[in-house]
Each structure stands twice: as structure tokens, then as C-alpha cells.
Amino acid sequence: MDLALFWIPAAVALASTLLVITRKNAAHALIYLVVSLLSVAVIFFVLGAPFAAALEVVIYAGAIVVLFLFVVMMLNLGNTSVMRESRWLRPGMWVGPAILVSILLITMVYVIVGLPNANVTTGEMVGPKAVGNELFRPYLLAVELAGFLLLAALIGAYHLGRRYLEQRREP
Amino acid sequence: MAIEVPVEHVLLVAAGLFLLGLLGVLVRRNIIFLLMSLEVMMNSAGLAFIAAGAKWGAPDGQIMFMLILALAAAEVAVALGLVLQISRRFDTLDVDAASELNG
């Protein structure tokens, strides 16, 4: 029963992710991405990380996907792009990468199953208080660095998004 | 609420998500899909961290997840800016069109 509680959202996540990468319409893919992210959030909750689950919903499924949505709307990807996608996504294209990824999957399964202390179960609840205590004490420097990163991203995104860059194309 | 799940099950799911994301990166030519696949991959890495944290009952896993979150946010902001520029400059979303750095 307990495992079912884990495997149901896991199956949903895997299935929806598969749908994300096979969609031709970007908007549809985004919807599936939201589903995938939400199911991962459920897994987090199951694993005893409620704070991470909340952040997953708020930031991933909320902010980041909305950002994607804005861009998709700005680029106005309509029927033409769907047709172009079907031209790009010929079935033959899947073969090579699929083989590569399968090999990787086998390797990973082999590595994971062969873990030195397999069958150790999770099950401990780690609440927001513990996370906060840890985050702002030993990991303070990492928080600062993340802040720098976000600032740099802010400036970079602002700069890249401006239209004038377009006019500087070489003649 | 916390249930006992063998840690390798979670890691297997994380691996599956990661590889699906990788498959997307390898197959899709549309740069929007490429970025979505990247998000999936990062998310799966976060899942692995959470699993590890849950296994030891330590908050470090969640902290790593948060840092990944910050990274993902930053990445998406810059990458989408680039997407806009690429679509303006090359008039396409084909990532192979932006191959000017070939040797």
C-alpha cells in the first residue's frame, strides 16, 4: 500500500514526461510538463519533504512554466509550427537517441540496484524548520551565491530580451 | 506524513525522468522543447537529492533541491531571452540553425 502511494505519482510523472517530449504543440507539452512537475511534488510529499513539495508547485509548476508560456505566446507558435514540428519529428529520428538512452538506462539501473546498502528505506519527516535552520547556517554562503546567480540572470535576461540587439545584425 | 519507500525505487524513477529528459534533448530540434526537457532533467536531479535526504533524514537534500531550483530559474530566464534573440535573428526555433560556433 505504501509503495503504491509512491508508484502511482511516479507512473504519472514518467508518463506525462514521455508525453512532454513527444508533443508537437508547445502549449500541449507545457500542460503535460505541469502534470509531471505536480506528480513529482506529490512524490516529494510522500518522501517526507513537504517544504520541497510546496516549492516545486509554486516555483516550478507556477513561475517557470508561466515563463515558458509567455515565450510561447510571444513567439505565436500556431499551426504552422505544429506542421514544422511534424516535419522535424520523423519516427526515424528516435532510433539513435533511444538506443543511447536505453544503454544509459541499463547502466543506471545496474548502478542503482547494486547500491552497497540497498533496501534502506526512506521515511523520515524533515520539516521546513529543519531546512531553514540548516539553510541559513552552514549553507549561508551557497544562498549568497544563488543570490548572485539570480541577479546575474536578471541582468542577462533583461539585456538579452531587448529588441535593439536585433538592429545590430551585421549587414 | 512519510512512508517507507526503498531508496532505490525513488532513484530508479529519478533515472527514468532524467533519461526521458535526455531523450527529449537529443531528439527535439525545437529549442522550446529542448528547454522543457532540460527542466525535466534538472527536476529529476532534484528528486534524487530529495530521496537521499529522506534516506538519511537530513535537510541537506532539500537544500540542494532549492539551489537547483534557483539554478533552474536563472537558467530559464536567460535561456528564454536567448530563445527570443534566436527566433528574431534566425527566424526559426531550430537549434541546429544556431551552429555558427562549428570548428
Add this chain to the structure above:
Amino acid sequence: MLEYLWLVPALPLAGFFALFVTEGKLPDKIVAVIGAGSVGLAALVALGAGMEFVQSGEASYAQSLWTWMAVGNFTPSITLYLDPLSLVMSGVITGVGFLIHLFATGYMWKDHQEPEGYSRFFAYMNLFVFAMLMLVLGDNLLVLFLGWEGVGLCSYLLIGFYHRDPENGYAARKAFVVTRVGDTLMAIGLFLLFRELGSLDIQTALGDAGQLDAGMATAIGLLLLGGAVGKSAQVPLQTWLPDAMAGPTPVSALIHAATMVTAGVYLIARMKGIYDLAPVAQLAVAIVGLVTLLISSFTALTQTDIKRILAYSTMSQIGYMFMALGVGAWSAGIFHLMTHAFFKALLFLASGSVILALHHEQDIFKMGGLWRKLPVPFASMLIGSIALVAVPLTSGFYSKDAILLTAWEHGTGPWFWAGGVLAAFMTALYTTRMMVVAFLGETKTEPHDASRINMWGPLVVLAVLSIGGGWMTFSVLDDLLGAIDHIPHIHPAALVTVVLPLLGIVLGYFVFSGRMNVNSLVESSFGDALRRFWQSGWAFDWVYYRVFVKPFLWVARVNKGDVVDLAFRITAAVTRGFHHVGALTQTGRLRWYAANMAIGLIVVLLIVASV
């Protein structure tokens, strides 16, 4: 004053820097003040230091400035060393140098070829004076070598001063390359000396010279002689000096007559301790001097360019100095160096006045009858000439006599004396020829004497020194140089020594003023061939061109592609090949990179799993 000795080289150096950093933007009058003034002040300091030194009665005075570098036990120091030898040298350099600088302020004024080069000229000249002073004052062979190369550089720069004419650039390069041969030998000699004695401090090295075995001492002596031969334009490295006359006349006076070319003499005199141990090397010095003396005095007889005559004359006079050192007349050699600096500088400057007045005409056969029109240059030339010929009571007489009389008593017999006397006769002959042809007879080119006090002033001072310089033997220099023996001038050999030059003057006067007809002799085929042979400087240039220049050009032509470079080109090509292969992996396609990363991930995981 002695503690201000460092100012002697420092002042010209400061003058050089002042002129160098202003890049010729200063007005010419200020340039003249800096250029001549710095050397003049240095001369005053040198005079003061010299007087104090003489009064102190010490054998030497050393002023240690700083240690140049310290590498293990190799610690060459920048030390100024004053002893009679370097005092005489620095006195000549600053004193005569100042007079020549003063003359040059007039000579180079609004120069016809390089009106913009006034500042550049004095910058080079000041740098030269500094380098020359470091050469003679340095107490370390490394410092000496620094000065040695410094004067070589300045010589190069000043020979090629009129750089717009490629001929002058060629002459400058020739001087540089030919002296480089000697410098290489000298450098090897210095290396040997350092290896054997472990010190480049001259006094230390000479003090330890007794440890050298005879063969090594001979080798070092010969190698240093090689350096001296190159710098002092002695056979067989003499060919650069006549061409060096391409430089402005004050340069010829200062560098190629009075100071730099005597650096070889200074070097050998300074290394006396080595040559005392190596009689073979010392004999070689004498032979080099004698051969040069004879060759160049015969050559001077056939030249038509007044500066080339003086250049060959300089070579022969330095030949005297070498011979003096070689036969053991150390002090007499240095004494002759000093007197020669006086009268040869005088001759050059006077000829410079003449050349300037004739609008840069240097051919003596186009001059003629100038004695009336240019009285001051004529008088100066005359005084310089009689000193050069060694007419009794002039300065040249005392020094040359001392050399010849020492040669008379040399162990190998009177050969050196005989050669010296023959050359003295030839000297009288070609000097008389120069004076008669250029100043007597009828006027062929109308002169314009525009010289002012800054030009004829130095001439007068140098003329006085040329006459009276010899009397110093009886007072100051006796104390300093000591060993000039007062050989009685009434002596069979001495009589010949005195009379033969006078004979040469009389003969020269009759021949070249046309009173004695020698045309039949000169125009015979043998006479003509001999004349051409002498005029070409005994065909040294001709031989060198065929033996060295042509084969070198041939090798250069054959090796145009540069065989040695091949190794480097192959390396470059291989690297480039690898680059191209590596660049193939750079497709610029994001997915290609991602796939490669996935493959890498598989490899890493497998490695991790297998451990």
C-alpha cells in the same frame, strides 16, 4: 674632488637622457649647451679629480658605486678605478671630447643633410662619451665590455648619421660587423679569464694572473688582442675605418681618431699583467702594429679624400701604439695615444673647417691654394701635420721618439725600429702631399669661411696642445707614467729617427709641388699598378669580399628556404593538423554535444560501477 669621480661619466649620460627624452624638440641653442656643456663639466670634474689624485700620490683610487648583480660567487661591481692609465684616458676623452663637442656645435649647425638631426647628433655623442668613460674607468671586465660595446653602438649610429644615403648605412654596418669579429674573440678571452681566475675584477684578476699557465696566458692575450685589433682598426680587421669616414667630421675626430679606436691600446695596456706572462702574445701585438703601420702609411700616400688620408694616418699611428706596447714601451704607447689624440683631433677638426668652407668638398685635388683664404684652418693643419710627422719639439716627436728608441733596443733586433722609421718617412711624405696639394698651388674651389669662435677656438687650444703636449713628459706625466726613459736624443739611431721624417718633408715638397718630375716613374705600368694596389688599401676589401662576403651571400641564396626552420615548420604543421581533426568534433550542434556528454556519462558510470 675625487669623491665626485662618478660625475665624470654621469654628466654625459645625463646629457644623453636630456636630449633623448625630449626627442629633438628642444631649440638648437639649448641642445648645444646641453651637449657640449655636459662634457665640459665632466672635463672640469675630471681635471679636479685628476689634480687631487696626483697630489695624493696614491697609486690608484677606486670608487665603488654598487654591485651590478650577484649570482653565486659572481658579483661584478660597478666600480670606478682611477690610476695613471685611466686618468690619462679619461682626461683625453673629456678634454679633447669637449673641444670636439664645442667644434661640433658650429660644424653641425644648420647642417645641410640633417638639419633636424642636431639633437640626435649630440645625444649620440654624449652617449658615446659616457660609454667610453665607462670603458676606461670600469674596474671590472664586464663593465669594460659594456663600455666597449656601447662605444661600438655609438660608432655605428654616428657613422650612419646621414642615414638617407644607403652608402652610409652600408659603411655603418661594415664597421659594426667587422668590429664584431674582434668583439667575439675578446668575449671568448674574457670567458677564459673568468674560468681560469674566477673573477672579472681587473685588479683581482691581474693580481692572480700568476696562476695562469703560459699557454693559457698566451691564448687569452691573443684573444684580447683580437678584440683590440677589431676596435682599433689594425690588420687584419682594419677595413672598416676608412669607410667610417662617412660620418660627420667631428665624429671622425672624436671616435675614429682620438678615443674609440684607441680603446684597443687601452685594453692591452690595462691587461699588461697578462702580456707580461705571454711574450708570444706581446710579440704578436708588436707585429700587428708594425704591419698596420706600414700598410696604412703606404695607402695614405695614394688617397685623394682628405678624410681617408687622415683615417689611414690614424691607423698607422695606432699601429705605432701597438708596436710600442708590443716592444715593451708601455708608457710611451700611452703617451703617444695622448699626443695623437691632440694632433689627430686637430687635423680632423681643421679638415672639417676646410670641408665646411668648401661646401663638403673632400677631394684634396679640388682644393688647392687655401692657405691664404683659410688662415686658421691652414695654421691648425700645419701644426697638426708637423706634430704628426714628429718634427722635433712638437708633441708627436717626444712620443714617437720614445717608441722608436725602445724598439731599437728590442731583443729581436732593430726590425721594429726600421719599420717604424720607414713608416715615419712615409708619414712625412703623405702629410706633406696632403698639405701641398690642398693648401698650396692655385685655388680650384672658392671657400666660404663661416667659422666662429666655437669652431676656431677648439682649433687654437688643440694646436697649443699639439705643440706643447710633449713637454708634459718633463713634468706631470713623468710622475704618472714613470717609465718613459729619457733616452738621449743624440744617438745614431735617434739621429736617423729625427732626420728621416725631415727628409720626407723635403722630398714630398719637391715631388708634390711639381718641382721634381717623377711622372715617368708614376706612369709606368708597374708604378700604376702599385698605386692602384695601395689605393685600394692593399686589396684587403677585394680579398674579403671574395673570401667572406661572396660565399656568405651564396650560402644565403642557397639556403633561402632556411633548412633549420624546417623542424619548426613541421612542428607547426603537425599541430595544425591536430587542430583540424579536433575542430571536426566542433559541429556547433547542441544535440551532438549532449549526445557526447551522454556517452561520457555511460563511460563514467561503468567505471564507477566496476570499481
